Amino acid sequence: MGRGRLTMPELDVREIGVRGVNKALMALDDSTNDRNWVVRSPQGQHSIACGLTAPIDVVIKGHVGFYCAGMNQQANVTIEGHAGVGVGENMMSGRVHVTGNASESAGATAHGGLLVIEGDASSRCGISMKGVDIVVGGSVGHMSAFMAQSGHLVVCGDAGDALGDSIYEAVLFVRGKVESLGADCIEKEMRPEHLAKLAELLQAAGIEAAPSEFRRYGSARKLYNFDIDNVGAY
Amino acid sequence: MAAHTPTTTPRKSAIFDDYTLSEIRRAATTGIYDIRGGGSKRRLPHFDDLLFLGASISRYPLEGYRERCDTSVVLGTRFASKPIKLDIPITIAGMSFGSLSAQAKEALGRGATLAGTSTTTGDGGMTPEERGQSKTLIYQYLPSRYGMNPDDLRKADAIEVVVGQGAKPGGGGMLLGQKISDRVAEMRDLPKGIDQRSACRHPDWTGPDDLEIKINELREITNWEKPIYLKIGGTRPYYDTALAVKSGADVIVLDGMQGGTAATQEVFIEHVGLPTLACIRPAVKALQELGMHRKVQLIISGGIRNGADVAKALALGADAVSIGTAAMVALGDNDPIYEEEYQKLGTTAGAYDDWHEGRDPAGISTQDPELAKRLDPVLAGRRLANYLKVMTLEAQTIARACGKSHLHNLEPEDLVALTIEAAAMAQVPLAGTDWIPGRSGSTEI
Ligand SMILES: Cc1cc2nc3c(=O)[nH]c(=O)nc-3n(C[C@H](O)[C@H](O)[C@H](O)COP(=O)(O)O)c2cc1C
Numbered sequence: 001m002g003r004g005r006l007t008m009p010e011l012d013v014r015e016i017g018v019r020g021v022n023k024a025l026m027a028l029d030d031s032t033n034d035r036n037w038v039v040r041s042p043q044g045q046h047s048i049a050c051g052l053t054a055p056i057d058v059v060i061k062g063h064v065g066f067y068c069a070g071m072n073q074q075a076n077v078t079i080e081g082h083a084g085v086g087v088g089e090n091m092m093s094g095r096v097h098v099t100g101n102a103s104e105s106a107g108a109t110a111h112g113g114l115l116v117i118e119g120d121a122s123s124r125c126g127i128s129m130k131g132v133d134i135v136v137g138g139s140v141g142h143m144s145a146f147m148a149q150s151g152h153l154v155v156c157g158d159a160g161d162a163l164g165d166s167i168y169e170a171v172l173f174v175r176g177k178v179e180s181l182g183a184d185c186i187e188k189e190m191r192p193e194h195l196a197k198l199a200e201l202l203q204a205a206g207i208e209a210a211p212s213e214f215r216r217y218g219s220a221r222k223l224y225n226f227d228i229d230n231v232g233a234y
Numbered sequence: 235m236a237a238h239t240p241t242t243t244p245r246k247s248a249i250f251d252d253y254t255l256s257e258i259r260r261a262a263t264t265g266i267y268d269i270r271g272g273g274s275k276r277r278l279p280h281f282d283d284l285l286f287l288g289a290s291i292s293r294y295p296l297e298g299y300r301e302r303c304d305t306s307v308v309l310g311t312r313f314a315s316k317p318i319k320l321d322i323p324i325t326i327a328g329m330s331f332g333s334l335s336a337q338a339k340e341a342l343g344r345g346a347t348l349a350g351t352s353t354t355t356g357d358g359g360m361t362p363e364e365r366g367q368s369k370t371l372i373y374q375y376l377p378s379r380y381g382m383n384p385d386d387l388r389k390a391d392a393i394e395v396v397v398g399q400g401a402k403p404g405g406g407g408m409l410l411g412q413k414i415s416d417r418v419a420e421m422r423d424l425p426k427g428i429d430q431r432s433a434c435r436h437p438d439w440t441g442p443d444d445l446e447i448k449i450n451e452l453r454e455i456t457n458w459e460k461p462i463y464l465k466i467g468g469t470r471p472y473y474d475t476a477l478a479v480k481s482g483a484d485v486i487v488l489d490g491m492q493g494g495t496a497a498t499q500e501v502f503i504e505h506v507g508l509p510t511l512a513c514i515r516p517a518v519k520a521l522q523e524l525g526m527h528r529k530v531q532l533i534i535s536g537g538i539r540n541g542a543d544v545a546k547a548l549a550l551g552a553d554a555v556s557i558g559t560a561a562m563v564a565l566g567d568n569d570p571i572y573e574e575e576y577q578k579l580g581t582t583a584g585a586y587d588d589w590h591e592g593r594d595p596a597g598i599s600t601q602d603p604e605l606a607k608r609l610d611p612v613l614a615g616r617r618l619a620n621y622l623k624v625m626t627l628e629a630q631t632i633a634r635a636c637g638k639s640h641l642h643n644l645e646p647e648d649l650v651a652l653t654i655e656a657a658a659m660a661q662v663p664l665a666g667t668d669w670i671p672g673r674s675g676s677t678e679i
Contacts (some may be wrong), residue, residue: 026457047450050454052456085439108379166431225411228446
């Protein structure tokens with residue numbers, strides 16, 4: 001809480017619009033004393049709390065539309081509700097936490113930080129992820145971790161079709177059933193270091209699950225350089 | 235007695251020509267399709283098929299070296315609070331660091347800045363060299379999002395959302411293992427030495443409704459300051475332009491099939507998409523019908539080589555043009571001074587297009603530090619600036635001859651076509667006639 005104030009600063013989307021909310025939050029820098037913010041009546045609007053750069057806590061009270069907390073840097077954004085397409089897309093650092101479900105492309109192309117979805121995520125969760133850690137309490141839809149480059153995707157429920165299609169170096173952990181694996185994605189041995197990493201991610205996400213119940217998936221690295229005899233795999 | 239039997243001259247097939255035969259043999263031997271850089275190499279209807287009429291009794295010209303012919307252009311006036319102001323309507327197209335060396339990117343920035351125009355990043359992100367040397371830098375936002383960083387987004391002067399390219403509309407990018415140096419690998423967050431595919435679709439939006447939301451997110455993150463360009467390959471220019479306007483773009487970049495690429499399948503380059511000439515009028519028509527011509531600016535690219543091409547594109551309704559291949563040539567690409575080395579690569583100066591292999595003797599389309607050192611960014615930048623200035627002077631020469639005090643005052647009525655195809659595509663009359671194919675009735679000459 002800000003030292004100069006007795007109450008948490010609040011921003012209301014209904015009153016000042018998404019532009020007003022974002023302007024206020026983006027104006028903050030590392031030295032701000034107002035570290036805890038509440039955003040009210042999000043009404044499913046798009047791009048709320050995107051492009052934040054300061055190490056602040058933002059709690060959004062309700063459902064949000066597309067690209068909430070997109071490109072986040074340092075901030076800790078909690079969405080108390082469901083999130084639309086591309087929550088935390090291209091986030092660089094910090095933490096984005098959805099208490100409900102998330103729509104398509106959650107954490108798409110994200111480079112760093114932690115994205116937690118307590119409920120289910122839809123298709124293309126972690127598509128082209130580039131270093132982010134994503135922990136999903138429920139299940140993920142088809143084409144999740146498509147072309148995933150690096151980082152970790154933890155799925156406590158099931159995964160849909162073509163998980164990890166054309167995956168690069170990202171690491172996938174799934175507790176439940178995998179509908180099918182995409183091109184060049186294979187199950188891999190769960191070694192102690194993987195169990196330790198998984199335990200760390202689950203703990204950071206505040207989700208309780210036994211690491212031993214998960215399986216690990218990753219790249220077979222067979223499609224890294226073009227070979228005509230692999231053409232059927234594409 | 236046996237009469238002398240005349241033999242017929244050996245006759246090669248017009249359709250199975252030498253190139254075609256060699257390609258069949260190459261495919262049979264290697265088992266992989268041909269990948270190359272550059273744009274379409276075959277003869278297509280193009281700006282060469284148009285002529286300006288010049289002044290006459292009914293139109294009078296401006297004095298060549300005295301009367302002013304303005305060349306400035308402002309891009310991004312629709313929504314952005316800080317539009318891009320350029321001295322000349324010729325911009326440098328997006329070319330990735332990865333496909334080009336850091337020195338080449340720096341040279342592009344230097345040349346563009348000297349000539350008063352902008353340059354553009356590409357797949358793989360922004361390098362400090364090009365930001366440092368480019369007064370006006372457009373940041374590409376591509377499907378791969380390689381190196382996509384909000385700090386760079388904020389450092390840019392405008393953002394170009396790339397939907398497609400003329401050389402490969404519907405295709406993604408390709409950077410083969412040979413060109414993945416440590417630096418390129420790190421910027422793209424991929425292992426060294428592997429073939430990098432750039433996605434052909436954006437990962438977090440599909441269709442014009444989503445695109446509108448995406449564009450708004452980019453505006454939010456950059457405080458509604460920066461113009462948002464939308465780059466599309468020439469396929470359905472009328473509808474794509476209308477949808478780009480609907481999605482909230484400030485500027486549309488429309489790239490025809492002659493447009494260069496760093497590396498794509500030959501079959502893609504030569505057989506998918508529309509010639510640049512066929513793209514312009516449908517796009518302008520869409521803008522005019524929406525009341526957006528000159529409000530949403532149109533940048534045309536794909537095979538622009540000289541001031542005449544610039545003037546013709548502008549006369550057909552573009553606000554500016556963009557160059558890729560020609561800029562590389564100005565820096566020194568395919569220069570005959572390296573002929574011996576081109577020969578060693580099995581090619582010749584002027585035909586070298588294996589840019590994906592990273593062995594460019596001119597040190598431009600490479601990541602090899604030794605080759606890259608051959609390009610002096612200061613000197614190459616100067617060459618590019620000279621070339622841009624020559625193109626501008628050429629375009630002004632034509633505009634003055636047509637009696638125009640600004641390049642933007644050139645109009646389709648200043649043009650005629652040499653071929654029926656060009657007349658149909660550019661919607662200008664066939665030279666010496668009042669016939670515009672595809673239009674009922676006639677126009678006045
Ligand atoms: C070496 C090279 C690299 C390119 N890289 C990109 C790129 O990263 N992103 C993009 O949108 N277009 C890219 N292009 C296409 C250009 O932006 C532009 O559309 C094209 O070069 C224009 O046609 P022109 O080469 O005939 O001037 C590249 C072109 C070349 C020649």
